[in-house]
Amino acid sequence: MYVFYNNKGIGDVLLIPLKSAQHAKFSMETYKDVVRIIDHETNEVTGYNLFNASKYLTELENGKIKLDQNLLEQLKDIFKQNQVNGELDIDLSPKFVVGYVTDIAPHENADKLRVCQVDVGAEQLQIVCGALNVDKDQKVVVAKIGAVMPSGLEIKPSNLRGVDSFGMICSQKELGIPDAPKEKGIYVLPSDAKIGEEFAI
Structure with missing residues (x-):
């Protein structure tokens, strides 16, 4: 699984896709710098956006970044800092x-x-x-x-x-x-x- 970062293209945002989008309508839940994206019809979480990503993660490189156990643990800690409800449960x-x-x-x-x-x-x-x-x-x-x-x-x-x-x-x-x-x-x-x-x- 990969996450994506493109500071020049979309700004200081880490994109964390979890599922492919099945429908065009989404709802969003904001927890400080973290936005949870939810499929409006299935109510499934399709991904997260982490804003001000470089504030939390050093040495971010543009492009796709492999999500390993170390990065996942960092993201879980970031989610706690931003008081995100629920666990970031990802099968690696x-x-x-x-x-x-x-x-x-x-x-x-x-x-x-x-x-x-x-x-x-x-x-x-x-x-x-x-x-x-x-x-x-x-x-x-x-x-x-x-x-x-x-x-x-x-x-x-x-x-x-x-x-x-x-x-x-x-x-x-x-x-x-x-x-x-x-x-x-x-x-x-x-x-x-x-x-x-x-x-x-």
């Missing part, structure tokens, strides 16, 4: 990981979909995939539940024509990789890629 486990397709089967209700069993290290995921080039014994990039794609799409549990799916096997284009092939298909990784290891995007 990797959301984009190397997966290994252990099994693949036809989808019973859709000719163009296949049901994949994918080992992502700590667990096995069932993922429905429509890519023509997906196959057994491939190492692939998996976006797990909770991942937010470069497009802003949030990966959620889904049911595709009667079959549950818990993640997405990604293409280079979906991952925002520069010069991604124009041909459709998943990104097949080299055989030496380590199952369960984080894939940085």
